Amino acid sequence: MSVSVRIPTILRTYTNGAAEVSGEGGTLREVLQKLDADYPGIGGRILDETGKIRRFVNVYVGEEDVRFAEGLDTVTPDGVQVSVIPAVAGG
Numbered sequence: 001m002s003v004s005v006r007i008p009t010i011l012r013t014y015t016n017g018a019a020e021v022s023g024e025g026g027t028l029r030e031v032l033q034k035l036d037a038d039y040p041g042i043g044g045r046i047l048d049e050t051g052k053i054r055r056f057v058n059v060y061v062g063e064e065d066v067r068f069a070e071g072l073d074t075v076t077p078d079g080v081q082v083s084v085i086p087a088v089a090g091g
Contacts, residue, residue, distance in 0.1 A: 001026050003076050005035060006083040007042075014042040023082065028061060029072040031082055046084060056087040 005023045007015050015021050021039070025031035036043030048054050052072075059066045060083040066074045076082060 001078040004081045014039045028074045058085045
C-alpha cells in the first residue's frame with residue numbers, strides 16, 4: 001500500500017527538507033519501519049525505546065488519531081495520508 005506521510009518541520013532534517021514523503025505498508029507499524037529505512041533515524045524520533053509512539057507525538061491515519069484506533073496496528077489503506085504531529089505545549 002502506498003501512502004503519503006506528512007513530516008513536521010522539526011523532523012524535516014531527516015527527509016532533506018521534504019514536508020511530505022511517500023511510504024509503504026499495510027499498517028502504521030510497517031509504514032514507520034519503511035520510513036525509518038528510507039530516512040535513517042526518523043523512527044527514533046517518533047517511537048520510543050520500547051517501540052511505542054512517543055508521548056508527545058501524535059500520529060493520524062487520515063483523520064483518525066491512532067491512539068484511539070489500533071495504535072501501530074492501524075490499517076493504512078492505499079492513498080491515505082499519515083500525519084506526524086508533535087504535541088504543542090504552552091501556557
